[in-house]
Amino acid sequence: MEKGELRLYNTLTRNVETFRPFNPKKVKIYTCGPTVYSMPHIGNFAAYVYWDLLVRILKMNGYVPYRVLNLTDVGHLTSDGDEGEDKLEKGARKTGKSVWEVAEYYIDQFQKDFKKLNLVQPQVWARATDYIEEDEKLVDALTSQGYTYETKDGIYYDTSRFAKYAEFARLDLDGIKAGARVKFSQEKHNPSDFAVWKFIQPGENHTMRWDYLGRPGYPGWHLECSSIIHAELGETIDIHTGGIDHISVHHTNEIAQSEAAFEKELAKYWLHCHHLMVNGEKISKSLGNGYTLKDLAKQGYSALDYKMWVLQGHYQSERDFNLEGLEAARVRRLGWRNRVARCYQDQEDEVPIEVMEDLQAAFNDNLNSPKAFAIIDSCHQDSLVFWRWVDDVLGLGLIRGRKLPENVQQILQDRQVARDQKDYAKSDYLRDELMKYSYTVLDTKAGQVWQYLR
Ligand SMILES: [Zn+2]
Numbered sequence: 001m002e003k004g005e006l007r008l009y010n011t012l013t014r015n016v017e018t019f020r021p022f023n024p025k026k027v028k029i030y031t032c033g034p035t036v037y038s039m040p041h042i043g044n045f046a047a048y049v050y051w052d053l054l055v056r057i058l059k060m061n062g063y064v065p066y067r068v069l070n071l072t073d074v075g076h077l078t079s080d081g082d083e084g085e086d087k088l089e090k091g092a093r094k095t096g097k098s099v100w101e102v103a104e105y106y107i108d109q110f111q112k113d114f115k116k117l118n119l120v121q122p123q124v125w126a127r128a129t130d131y132i133e134e135d136e137k138l139v140d141a142l143t144s145q146g147y148t149y150e151t152k153d154g155i156y157y158d159t160s161r162f163a164k165y166a167e168f169a170r171l172d173l174d175g176i177k178a179g180a181r182v183k184f185s186q187e188k189h190n191p192s193d194f195a196v197w198k199f200i201q202p203g204e205n206h207t208m209r210w211d212y213l214g215r216p217g218y219p220g221w222h223l224e225c226s227s228i229i230h231a232e233l234g235e236t237i238d239i240h241t242g243g244i245d246h247i248s249v250h251h252t253n254e255i256a257q258s259e260a261a262f263e264k265e266l267a268k269y270w271l272h273c274h275h276l277m278v279n280g281e282k283i284s285k286s287l288g289n290g291y292t293l294k295d296l297a298k299q300g301y302s303a304l305d306y307k308m309w310v311l312q313g314h315y316q317s318e319r320d321f322n323l324e325g326l327e328a329a330r331v332r333r334l335g336w337r338n339r340v341a342r343c344y345q346d347q348e349d350e351v352p353i354e355v356m357e358d359l360q361a362a363f364n365d366n367l368n369s370p371k372a373f374a375i376i377d378s379c380h381q382d383s384l385v386f387w388r389w390v391d392d393v394l395g396l397g398l399i400r401g402r403k404l405p406e407n408v409q410q411i412l413q414d415r416q417v418a419r420d421q422k423d424y425a426k427s428d429y430l431r432d433e434l435m436k437y438s439y440t441v442l443d444t445k446a447g448q449v450w451q452y453l454r
Contacts (some may be wrong), residue, residue, distance in 0.1 A: 006061050006364045008239075009316060011247060011270040012168065016366055019269065021238045027058055028237040029067040030229050030267070031122070032246060035076040036106035037091035040113060041290030042306060042321065043276040043283040049307050050273045050315035050367070051241050052119040056393050057363045068232045069122040071110070073103035073129050074208045075198070076221045082154070082195040086218070089206055099207045103129075113293050116303035118395040126228045128219070132210050134227035135219040139196050139212075141261040148196060151187040154217070155197040160190050162256045168270075169248040194253050195220040222253035229254075230262060240267035244274055273315040279322050291321075299323065300454075304397045305330040311369045311394060336376070336387075337398055338451045343384045344402035345449055352381035356389060363393060404450065408437050415441065416448060 006019040021027045031051050034040055058065045078084035091106075092099040107127070114121075139155060142148050147162065148155050159165045159173075166173050176191050200206045200216040209216040219227075229237060242251060251270065258266040275282070278289040293303050309329035313319045343349070355375060362372040376390060384399075391398040404412070415430040431441055438453045 004061060004360070004364070006057065007366055008269055008271060009366050011272050012267075017269070021063060022236070022268075024062065025064045027063045027065045027239070028233045029055070029065055029239045029241065030225070030233060030237055031067060031069045032225060032240075032242040032250070033070040033072065033126075034106075034110055035072040035087050036103050036110060037076075037087040038106065039292050039294075040106075040110050041283060041292055042296070043278070043290065045113065045117060045293070045306070046276045046310050046319065047241075047243055047273050048114065048119055049117060049310040051271075052117070052395060053311060053315070053363075053367055053369060053393075054239070054241065054271065055120045056395060057367060060360065060363065060393050065120075066233075067122040068124040068126050068228060070126045070128060070224060070228050071103075071107055072221065072224065073099075073107070073127055075128065075219045075224065082156075082198070082220065086206060086208075088208065092207070093205075103127075113303065116293060117307050118304060118397055120395070124232050126232060128224040128228075129208065131224060131227045131231060132219065134231045135197075135223050136210075136212050138223060138227050138230070138257065138261055139219075142196060142257065145260065147260050149189065152199075153187075153201065154195040154199050154220070156188060156193045157196050157253070157256060158189055159192045159194070159256060162260050164259070165192065165252065165256055168255050169252045171248060171252070194222060194249075196223050196257065222250055223257065225250075225254045226257040226261070226266075229258065229266065235262055235264040237267045239269045239271060241271045241273075244272045247272060271315075274318045277318065277320045280320055296326070301326055301330055305333055308333040308396055311396075312373055314370055315367055332373075332377075333396060333398075334452060334454065336396070337400075339382050340384070340387045340398050340400075341451055342449065343382050343387060346382075349383040349385060350381050351383050351385045352379055355379045355381065356386065359390070359393075369394075404439075405437065408434065408439055408450070411437075412441065412448060412450060419443070419448075 007016050008019050009015070010017045031048070034044055055065045055067060073088055074086065076087045078087055078090060088099045088102055091102045095102060097105070111125075139148065142157065143155070147158055149158055150156070165171070171192070173192060197212060197217050197219060200209050200218070206218065208218055210218060240251070255266050277283070278291065281287055281289060283290045293306065296303075296306055305326060309321070309326050310319070312329060358375050359372050362368045362375060365371070388399055411430050411434050415427050418426040418430060434441055435453060440451050440453050442449045442451060
């Protein structure tokens with residue numbers, strides 16, 4: 001591997017490839033975002049932590065990322081088969097609020113958590129309902145090229161018209177056809193066909209509605225990503241990210257829409273992260289195991305402790321979350337922060353250049369954060385330059401500034417005086433005082449060394 005060469009696993013080719021952007025000064029990235037109808041849980045956020053690492057590693061390599069993240073506030077149905085209720089409408093019905101209020105509230109919650117996790121802000125937050133005109137144009141384009149047909153409940157994409165349809169997810173369409181339940185075929189031509197636009201039936205309760213083709217309706221869920229990418233990033237972006245559960249339907253459909261309408265490849269590199277389990281089980285409403293960051297905070301864990309836990313694993317591996325693992329991550333992060341604290345108090349700054357090169361190679365090796373973490377643990381040549389560099393790539397809030405709160409400084413000074421006077425009772429008392437502010441102190445040959453307690 002050449003130095004400074006970033007290699008990424010590309011789902012499109014099922015290979016690890018050298019990353020070569022169209023324009024290093026504007027690397028176009030699209031991340032499929034949340035459906036904003038309920039409180040995001042830690043499983044949702046694992047993906048955004050991995051893509052934060054991607055963005056930071058791109059920066060480490062001198063690239064300038066330009067990223068769009070969408071917020072789905074319409075059209076995502078409770079069933080993947082283009083049936084069921086719109087998740088936003090359901091959220092509104094349950095809470096007695098309007099759909100717009102529900103969207104507003106959960107967008108705010110999501111963005112607050114995003115900040116707590118110290119995730120690099122995307123250049124564009126794209127809200128699905130702001131792109132309805134683009135959606136309609138896209139459906140027009142597909143229809144004029146013969147890719148759609150109309151049923152009672154909407155406009156559907158005829159996947160048999162798009163020759164490459166099965167390619168991206170390596171789908172076995174004949175198998176899907178054979179295995180499909182009879183129910184699907186009533187109006188759909190093929191089981192894999194999907195709604196690009198849904199009509200609102202008379203009497204149907206759907207607040208978000210737009211007139212298109214002379215009747216009220218709303219866009220299909222997959223459509224917004226194709227529209228937003230085209231509107232905000234243009235044709236053929238560098239990197240498209242999402243979860244592995246997006247591969248077989250959502251991303252396959254995005255490709256079918258965009259590439260049929262615009263006749264250009266949608267994205268050059270596709271990155272997918274694996275699921276998060278909790279205590280060995282899938283996160284589900286019925287199990288009530290979808291911890292939120294607030295739940296973790298109540299147990300004494302910060303969002304950054306959780307981020308530490310996520311980055312300890314590789315984005316392509318299935319992860320199993322539990323509180324013991326989170327505790328270990330918290331302790332590990334505290335250890336790193338205290339190494340930084342020692343750097344604040346030491347005179348000499350020795351920069352471990354070779355270690356930084358090894359770290360760069362690990363990060364560039366398909367975002368191998370677990371390997372990078374092991375290198376950091378085994379490095380004993382600390383310096384502030386080193387830790388600032390590490391924290392730029394990880395965003396773990398390791399650097400806080402060397403200035404201590406004034407009361408903490410005062411206690412340390414008083415304690416030094418007590419020790420000089422050999423008043424050990426007072427010195428011990430002052431150590432306990434320090435703990436109240438979440439600091440402690442070690443007595444070394446070189447004198448007092450303060451440490452973070454949490
Ligand atoms: Zn998407």
